[in-house]
Amino acid sequence: MKKWYFDLSEFRPEVGFEFQFEGGDANKSYLHLCKVTEVIEGRKLTYSWRYDGYEGNSFVTWELFDENGKTRLKLTHAGLETFPESNPDLARKNFEMGWDEIIGKSLVNYLENKN
Numbered sequence: 417m418k419k420w421y422f423d424l425s426e427f428r429p430e431v432g433f434e435f436q437f438e439g440g441d442a443n444k445s446y447l448h449l450c451k452v453t454e455v456i457e458g459r460k461l462t463y464s465w466r467y468d469g470y471e472g473n474s475f476v477t478w479e480l481f482d483e484n485g486k487t488r489l490k491l492t493h494a495g496l497e498t499f500p501e502s503n504p505d506l507a508r509k510n511f512e513m514g515w516d517e518i519i520g521k522s523l524v525n526y527l528e529n530k531n
Contacts (some may be wrong), residue, residue: 433452
């Protein structure tokens with residue numbers, strides 16, 4: 417995951433496993449606090465996503481579907497409305513850009529070049 421997601425010191429797809437990482441931009445970094453809440457091996461992973469020192473809690477769900485021998489990924493990030501509207505860094509458009517970068521570029525690049 418370090419090669420295409422965030423720099424996690426450790427990650428285990430186990431309900432109750434907690435992990436954290438720093439993320440942001442050149443101006444501000446945020447400590448992300450996450451806890452795995454659901455795992456269906458090979459098919460689904462959900463974890464909470466919140467920020468240290470800020471209100472709000474969201475949930476990120478990764479789902480995999482077999483479609484004619486290929487894998488389709490569906491990512492859902494629910495609960496963004498619980499983050500403070502007064503902080504423009506936590507606006508929906510920033511999450512959309514971030515996930516586009518992670519899934520559309522970093523993950524694709526990793527998968528195309530891993531062999």
